Amino acid sequence: MVALSSIILAALPIALAVSSSAPDLMGREANAAQTESHWANHAAAQGRHFCYVRPDADGGDDAPAIMDALNNKCNSRSLVIFPGPVYNIQTNMTTLNLEDVVIYQFGRMLWSTDIDYWLSVSMPVGFQNQSTVWYFGGNNVIWDGWGVGTLDGNGQVWYDWARSQGNLPHRPMNINLRTLTNSVIRRMRFVQSQMWTMAITYSQHVELDDIYVNSTSTSQWSTLNTDGCDTIFSDSITFRRWTVSNGDDAIALKMNSSNIAVYDSYFENGQGIAIGSMGQYNGRYEYLENFYAKNITLKNTAHVSYLKTWAGISRGYPPNGGGGGYGVARNITIEDVKLIGGRQQPFFAWQCENYSGYAGQDCDSSLFKMEDVAWRRVSGTVQSGVTEAAYFQCSAAAGGCDDFEVTGFDVTKEGTDELLAIWDCFNVNNPVGFTCTESQAQKMSSDVTGGHGSNNK
Template sequence: MVSLSSLILAALPAALALSSLPHDVDVMSRDANAAQSEAYWANQAAAQNRHFCYVRPNANGGDDAPAIMDALNNRCNSNSFVIFPGPVYNIQTNMTTLDLQNVVIHQFGRFLWSTDIDYWLSVSMPVGFQNQSTVWYFGGNNVIWDGWGKGTLDGNGQVWYDWAKSQGNLAHRPMNINFRTLKNSVIRRLRFVQSQMWTMAITYSQHVDLDDIYVNSTSTSQWSTLNTDGCDTIFSDSITFRRWTISNGDDAIALKMNSSNIAVYDSYFENGQGIAIGSMGQYNNQYEYLENFYARNITLKNTAHVSYLKTWAGISRGYPPNGGGGGYGVARNITIENVKLIGGRQQPFFAWQCENYSGFAGQDCDSSLFKMEDVAWRNVSGTVVSGVTEAVYFQCSAAAGGCDNFEVTGFDVVHAGTNQLLSVWDCFNVNNPQGFTCTESQTPKLGPDETGGHGPDNK
């Protein structure tokens, strides 16, 4: 298993990189309204010999995206302060702001995306994984973006939930923002509400801290908020999430292809699926890895699981996002500890290597070549709803040699109101289980899609 000392050593490069961030003005103790004064920020910029942009919303309610891009791409692209005082910025066109250098952004207003679904479908931009798309590329080096608990990205998601009608992975349905090639940076105290699809993805990025983030995507109609992941990491390393609050209809945090040294601390997740490791192995004959994930002090309420691991079967059928399989690789050194579960809807811990669509879900469960090893859940307590009978369901692939070194220790999860400890440990091909004894079923179950847990691989 991965040791705490190795995790600390792995985190040192990120800490050293973040120490070189631009000097930020600590005005936490000042009145927030006073802090929005243009003169105040102009003086701060001058004192630090920085460029300065104070971006007000369009006076006639027009599209504010061009002014935002002009500030971030041209006038204040480097060594700058950029202030968005608010109150509301109307976003009516897609944005690309990728080359910021040594920039501090203070956002007090709301960025509100328009409801023109046909337009957004026509201009959404590829993320480069699972045919996902976005309407904002944001990247750079040595960037601080501070929302002060007020700055908001509002995707106007209800129109998207009603349009999707609870269908997953509709073509060109965009996520709100793609943090792309972002390095040595901090995103903090921002609010993300009513995302169009995924809230955000972090791709091709390194050494990024995301602190004190609020995410809420809630439907007021009959249609669900499927696909509203809080954040997905892809091709990224040394990403740290601290003090997140997420209420949504899908994964809270999801690790995908080639994510490493990802950490989540002191966070609260509600109503979604929990923490996702995967899915993995969706691209035929492609190797991928998910390594060194650590989560601590997590509370989950009304989620499907504490966490789950999911790989596609070893037989490829169709193409991403709604098909695939046949990939191989490894997921290892994954530790989740000090967890409180409130009203969990399914097994607290889940692993599944049978992912298939198009009528083949739950088949070819022993065909995946994707290896899962050194996974630990420690000190997990709380409750599940009535009807949940299993502590775990681990369906590991024989072709990959099974799962190695799965650990569950300090487990105290009971049925709500009964104090009856979950005692069924349903496993297939789990080698050297630590802290529990497997009681294998005769027949593999239908997977997370069929049990109502996760739906199509929107994650």
Template sequence: MVHISNFLLAALPAVFALPSASQHDLEGRSANVAQTEAHWANQASAQGRHFCYIKPDANGGDDAPAIMDALNNKCNSKALVIFPGPVYNIQTNMTTLDLQDVVIYQFGRMLWSTDIDYWLSVSMPVGFQNQSTVWYFGGHNVVWDGWGVGTLDGNGQVWYDWAKSQGNLARRPMNINFRTLTNSVIKRLRFVQSQMWTMAITYSQYVDLDDIYVNSTSTSQWSTLNTDGCDTIYSDSITFRRWTISNGDDAIALKMNSSNIAVYDSYFENGQGIAIGSMGQYNGKYEHLENFYARNITLKNTAHVSYLKTWAGISRGYPPNGGGGGLGVARNITIEDVTLIGGRQQPLFAWQCENYSGFSGQDCDSSLFKMEDITWKNIKGTVGPGVTEAVYLQCSSAAGGCDNVEVENFDVVVASTGKPLVVWDCFNVNAPIGFTCTESVTPKLSPAVTGGHGPDN
């Protein structure tokens, strides 16, 4: 639970239902929630708040300067900020950090321009894996509420066509980086057609993200690789509730030094599933991923329910498309009450062989990164006709293998035949609980290498 002041809680409206995928093209205001400027001004006055009512530029010009001016100046603290819409053209990068006790209600669509050369020239470092962003957003006791219609639209199709299904291209930016955000709530927002990752949460604590809709879908031959829903980095106590994600990569991904992360009551479609990692990418550097819990998750046409991934112990190249040799621990990971619909690969997956530059799938026993205390419970559903394995768990012998790996109440069948998955393919899994490894021989290249994850970290 996010710890925010009673005063701020009094300003929050009741939670509405998450918008469905059929509302992908919603734009502008909702008649049920949008009110006049005078209405909001009166509400702000009654609460003793500064007030900003940000209208789009009348001539269709760049709205980013007005947004930054409001959030960095007049309405930087103890404020109510309204975006009535309909469309805000975002043509320059934004930094809006250090907000204090600010409530934002967004009823319009923020639409990023398609000037790829410009965005590549101004994208800002996230501070991990050479990733970048075009918006730093942070503060303390912030509520940003999209009321089910507020949308961030990255105009992603131009990026998908530009990338041509290549991963981790230099300075290709994510839409927004929630950065040093604490004791805050992000709710009922829509994120569509993200340029790369939809968002990352970095250096943040006690953030709830509720009723969020993410959809990044390509209409051309080129894939939406790298369109993660959200990645957590150097963050603690982050909670995701009632997310809907349709994309081409990780739904939710935990990366370096993520702890106490939870996902509840969510639906993920067409991507890779829930990712723990990748880990161990920085040679000689220690990191941890601890205390992850997910419950009541439905996944359709995803590669896995979840997967854990570390780089090999031999370092080759540099992040994001190289690395390895890191060490640390991933522990206390529980995923339960899952429905899988048409999974594309092994429902449960872990491996410690990550290494690009032509070496992926090699040096699997060299990683010093420890994985332990992993539980999958109450997993039911179906996989496609080419899937034969319930799990593929490749643990590194150099790290002492994986300890305390448990699977309870696993009931996944091949959709076309109704036959259960009976192959539990695992290596260096010490005393597995609830299942018996059916193979323990030389590791093979997994589907994750030959046709699955590709160059995403």
């Protein structure tokens, strides 16, 4: 297996150069109490344009003023201050092509609850039918929330509207970080997202540090589809010190994501870290390469992480159908993990995804290859009903999964010293650190097919 940590560490000087060279006008002393003249003087000292964007005095729509600042007055070599307290967002926004812009946000951007309007204006992300109400992008951008700057999607109205149904068309994510390069987003809060909190698309060399995400329903309806962040067509994206409490993936890698890293983060109540889903577009090649996560704590999540591809037979069309794509997911390493009350198997891989009533079928048909995946030093507990350490359902058509490693594993059932010892595998080649266990389901399958999964051992 390639030492993925060395790949990521080799890339760190680039990321650190982005962070250290980006202009931080005030060091660590900024706060909302500073006056407009204070910020204007500092912008002038740096030779920057200056925008101080106050909320509309009558509580009207603040989106036009935000776009005017970021698209016109302060689109390049600028300092932009959002002093708050509340910005009412009532129309969709596009703010792209920023160049060398510092944004300090001290207020809350609060989206309106006009579901019909947002469904009518949501903008395509360019993957599945995902959409957004804010395109944001540029080069050499710092967006700093100083621990208080907030994007609030007013999500409860969306959770009640969706009634726990997934992937409803035109239900928008809060923001799409799009063609964002050599930039840093830090100390921001993202709460009650309408759908996904954010997607990062067509972006490179972006750091997101000290980010808080919370999407929690107060009604009977779930927060399905409230992913913390999904990466798509992006490279060299680093997440540091994230806190995510939601009802779906904390961080998810999707089509053509590479050199993604997650450090020192806490994930609660959702699905865990998602690699995929993959292979959803019939006949289309995609890759997910070089993912590294270290020092991760997960509480009440479905898994530590899971890998998921669609079956090799296409039915329907994304997002609620598909399959038949091919490609590779490789060089994936997750280490130094603390698991608290996990709800299902800590480790999960599945190549049977298909909606339209066919989920769990055609499991050996996917041509998507998964290889060089390692989980190291994982400890903690799962809930009492969990019996398996892992469920690895790998596709025979892809030649199975190669070089899966689990070492330093110490996960027990809550309230016991009983180490999880069932490793349920189909078509796993050369397992490292664990021995596949022939489950009753495998025995039945072997009796029927004459040896399905026989290369697991």
